[in-house]
Structures are given as structure tokens and as C-alpha cells.
Amino acid sequence: MKWHTKMVIRKAFALLIAVLLTILAIILFISSIKEEHTSGIFLFVFLSLFMAIITYSTFKQLLETIDNENASKSIDFFSEFKNVTPYPSHNELLSAFYLQKNAPLYQDDKIIITNEFLAKQKEGKIFIIDGILDVVSFTQKANGIITYVSLIFLYYDGKRYEIKYRRPLGISNMQEKANNVNSAATIIATKSINFRKYPSYRLMER
Numbered sequence: 146m147k148w149h150t151k152m153v154i155r156k157a158f159a160l161l162i163a164v165l166l167t168i169l170a171i172i173l174f175i176s177s178i179k180e181e182h183t184s185g186i187f188l189f190v191f192l193s194l195f196m197a198i199i200t201y202s203t204f205k206q207l208l209e210t211i212d213n214e215n216a217s218k219s220i221d222f223f224s225e226f227k228n229v230t231p232y233p234s235h236n237e238l239l240s241a242f243y244l245q246k247n248a249p250l251y252q253d254d255k256i257i258i259t260n261e262f263l264a265k266q267k268e269g270k271i272f273i274i275d276g277i278l279d280v281v282s283f284t285q286k287a288n289g290i291i292t293y294v295s296l297i298f299l300y301y302d303g304k305r306y307e308i309k310y311r312r313p314l315g316i317s318n319m320q321e322k323a324n325n326v327n328s329a330a331t332i333i334a335t336k337s338i339n340f341r342k343y344p345s346y347r348l349m350e351r
Contacts, residue, residue, distance in 0.1 A: 151305075153214055156207040163203045167196040213345040226301050229276045229339075242271055250336075251329045255308055256296070258332055263298075265308065276301040277337045278346040282327040291319035294326045298333065299348055 174189035232238040245259035257264045263272040280298040284291055296308040310322050334340045341347055 150214065152210045153207070156203065156210045160200070160203045160207050163196065163200040167193065167200050170196045226276065226339075229273050229301060238271065250332050251325075253325060253329075255310065256329065258329060258336075260336065263333060272298075272300060272306075274333060274336045275338050277333055278339055278343060279341055279348045280330045280333045280337075281348050282323070282330040284323045291323060294319065294323045296326050296329055297348060298330075299346060301339070305348070 170189060170193040174193050177189050230238065232241060242259065242262045242264060245261060246257060246264075249257050249259050251258040255266055257266060258274075261274050263274060263277065264270065278299045278301060280296070283295040283297055285293050285295070291312060293309055293311045295310070297305065299305050310326065312319055
């Protein structure tokens, strides 16, 4: 799955950075011993141990991600999801969506959620609810202020999608937006029969 491959690459890169920082901390520790900087020795001992823990944690995460990728390959997606889209053509799918559009379960300026669909309003892209394998809401803060809110979901086409609500200029109630997006994620999770059905297809992070 494309998403798994990207995650493995990201984790491998994070591990590489952690290893390099650990090596740097050890070099600084050795240097402080040679120069007999007592305060520096304690500082770099702590830094070396801290980076070693980070490196070990990152290594474990990489192994888990690789395991998830291998587990995902054992799933026959063609047979598992052949009935996700019961509509023979895109036009029939559109017709079904427009019938449900007038009675949405959730709607804002970016998305519409119905019993069977999630649609991006401006792009006109329609997703089948049952094709969503995992969904989370994410709130980004800076100095205690919400800068943006995201609805993130993993789709059965192998891609991770993110719908981002940025903080507009002027006064805005971003906490209310965060609550609304969290409600949207809950609706999707409730409606999709495949939500977190497959352990190797879960959004563990952004």
C-alpha cells in the first residue's frame, strides 16, 4: 500500500537522524572527558542517554511499520473491497450521492457526509464511506492558539487524505471548528463498516 511505503520511508529517515544525533552526543561526551569539563560531562551523559532512548524508540516504530506493511500484503484487497462500490458507473454513484446530499449527516464549507458518502465540496471528489479504513481529527496549536484543524483518513485506494481547516483572518472560534471536525470523524467511524477492521491499516500519527 502506498501509505505504508511512505510511512516506512519516514520512519527510516527519522531513525537515521536519531542515530546521527546520538553519535554527535557521544562525540561531545568524549570530548568533554578529554577536556575535563565536569559540567559538560554530566550534560552530555544525559544527552547521550536521552538520544539513545529516542533512537531505540524510533527503531521499534520502524520495525512495527515494516510489520504492518508486510501484514497488509497478505490482504487480498480486490476480494475484500470488491463490493465497497455497489455502483456500476460513476454517473450512478453521482446520482446516489445527489439523492442523499439534501439530507446530510454533517456539512460545512469543505465537506458533506451522508449515509454512504464523504464529498469534498469544492473539488467535487466523492469517497465511499465504507472505503474509509481509519479516520482521525487533528488539532494543531501554537502558543495555545489553534492554527488549523484537520480531518485525516486512510482510504482503500492506498492513500492518506487530509482536509485542512486553517485559521481565518480576524476573530474565529477554532475550538468550535475542532469540535465539529471531531464530530465528523466520529460519524465516519460509525458509518464505515471497515473502520479499523484491519490492524495494519490504521493511522498511528499524522
